[in-house]
Amino acid sequence: MIDTLLLKAMSEHTPTKDVSVHIDTVFELYRLAGKMVPPSEQARLLSFLCMRIEIAGRLFCAYGTDGKRVTDRLLDPHWNEVALTVLFADFLQLCDVAGREHLAFKRLNAMFKLMDSMALQLGVSADLREPIEIRAQRFLDQYSASATPESVTQGGARTPSREQRTLPLTVLFWEGPIARAYLATLKSMGYRPQKIIHLISAVDLVSKKPVGRYLPAFLRQGYAQGRQKNSIHFWPSTLIRKEPALCEAVRLSVANTLGFSSEVLDNALSLTDLRTYCPNVEPLMVNSLADDRLYNHLAALPETTLLFTGGGIVPARYLQLAPLKFIHVHPGYLPDVRGADCVLWSQLIKGRTSASCFYMGQGIDDGDVIFPCYLPKVEVRFNSSAIPSKMLYRATYAFFDPWVRAYVLREAINATNGFENHKAFEQDESLSTTYHFMHEKIQKVSLDRIFIE
Numbered sequence: 001m002i003d004t005l006l007l008k009a010m011s012e013h014t015p016t017k018d019v020s021v022h023i024d025t026v027f028e029l030y031r032l033a034g035k036m037v038p039p040s041e042q043a044r045l046l047s048f049l050c051m052r053i054e055i056a057g058r059l060f061c062a063y064g065t066d067g068k069r070v071t072d073r074l075l076d077p078h079w080n081e082v083a084l085t086v087l088f089a090d091f092l093q094l095c096d097v098a099g100r101e102h103l104a105f106k107r108l109n110a111m112f113k114l115m116d117s118m119a120l121q122l123g124v125s126a127d128l129r130e131p132i133e134i135r136a137q138r139f140l141d142q143y144s145a146s147a148t149p150e151s152v153t154q155g156g157a158r159t160p161s162r163e164q165r166t167l168p169l170t171v172l173f174w175e176g177p178i179a180r181a182y183l184a185t186l187k188s189m190g191y192r193p194q195k196i197i198h199l200i201s202a203v204d205l206v207s208k209k210p211v212g213r214y215l216p217a218f219l220r221q222g223y224a225q226g227r228q229k230n231s232i233h234f235w236p237s238t239l240i241r242k243e244p245a246l247c248e249a250v251r252l253s254v255a256n257t258l259g260f261s262s263e264v265l266d267n268a269l270s271l272t273d274l275r276t277y278c279p280n281v282e283p284l285m286v287n288s289l290a291d292d293r294l295y296n297h298l299a300a301l302p303e304t305t306l307l308f309t310g311g312g313i314v315p316a317r318y319l320q321l322a323p324l325k326f327i328h329v330h331p332g333y334l335p336d337v338r339g340a341d342c343v344l345w346s347q348l349i350k351g352r353t354s355a356s357c358f359y360m361g362q363g364i365d366d367g368d369v370i371f372p373c374y375l376p377k378v379e380v381r382f383n384s385s386a387i388p389s390k391m392l393y394r395a396t397y398a399f400f401d402p403w404v405r406a407y408v409l410r411e412a413i414n415a416t417n418g419f420e421n422h423k424a425f426e427q428d429e430s431l432s433t434t435y436h437f438m439h440e441k442i443q444k445v446s447l448d449r450i451f452i453e
Contacts, residue, residue, distance in 0.1 A: 054436035145351035174311030368424035371412035
């Protein structure tokens with residue numbers, strides 16, 4: 001079947017390679033479809049094309065040495081079908097190889113996204129679409145995650161003393177459920193950070209237009225802070241109002257399985273003043289994490305460790321500031337599970353959620369690992385059949401993902417005596433897989449393993 005599809009997909013005219021670009025997509029697809037590529041190069045090419053589709057949902061005609069597109073020209077419908085056929089052929093091979101299921105999922109993720117993009121053009125021919133849909137559904141129905149054991153941890157919640165200890169940590173606070181979970185967790189452990197740098201967005205998070213630009217400076221900061229808080233917490237507050245039973249089910253599961261008391265969970269949701277957690281709060285209005293105002297502020301800091309809480313990608317120049325170390329908690333076991341949507345990818349591929357506390361490096365989720373952990377298995381007992389997958393996805397990132405991260409932050413602090421006694425280790429690149437945002441059809445499979453009727 002595949003050979004027939006590949007033969008049909010081949011162009012009647014042999015394309016000529018554009019030597020001015022690093023990757024001529026049409027030429028490489030022609031080589032892949034015609035089986036003209038050596039096995040080692042084939043794996044590299046397929047991984048590259050898969051990654052570009054997973055990130056952008058489509059393919060452009062040419063890419064540079066850095067992997068970024070060097071043209072605005074998209075593939076035409078014919079070559080999109082060639083790409084889809086080539087990915088499908090590789091997907092079928094990966095399905096039959098034990099231990100390669102994670103790569104099969106990446107190919108499937110790319111195929112679903114490319115088919116969505118093609119549907120906006122001429123669609124996908126039935127003789128290609130139907131076998132893909134049938135084989136994909138069989139794979140999803142038959143797939144069984146690996147039985148990854150829970151990590152042996154050393155901590156758990158501790159009873160805070162009346163006088164909170166100062167943790168040698170500066171929190172780079174970006175409003176959101178993750179940052180709130182971190183601060184509530186630190187407080188519950190009897191800690192307060194040395195300092196909180198409160199990043200307030202000077203622009204609207206959606207439109208990117210300046211917020212309150214005509215207000216006096218002393219009013220603008222408070223107005224911008226309120227706008228940012230309302231925007232970021234829109235879905236958590238909406239879910240609590242519209243789906244209270246769902247939110248309570250997630251809350252109960254997090255409390256019982258991950259060991260967070262109702263008091264701690266309520267503390268995070270209360271959105272209380274940051275001075276409750278630390279008397280030393282420095283507000284700073286910025287357009288983004290790349291703002292020179294933030295860079296100059298950080299460059300002036302004495303030697304310290306910063307806890308990153310979100311807000312975008314940390315610019316490389318920040319990581320080159322010698323006195324500073326950036327700590328991040330990634331919701332995936334490093335280096336095995338890197339990238340986006342990893343709270344779902346880990347659940348799907350590894351059979352349980354995971355997270356890692358690490359020092360940030362230059363690459364995606366790169367840097368020396370302080371504490372990686374496979375968490376206790378969290379199952380939310382809730383009949384989700386009447387809830388759209390998109391709402392379950394939002395609930396996962398509003399009420400589950402932040403506490404996965406907070407759990408590992410707590411365990412890392414306990415295991416290292418507040419980051420004072422530890423030895424971080426380098427990541428083994430040969431073990432790494434970088435995942436990208438899940439297509440909704442794969443999201444549903446992962447969410448079904450979290451929300452159990």
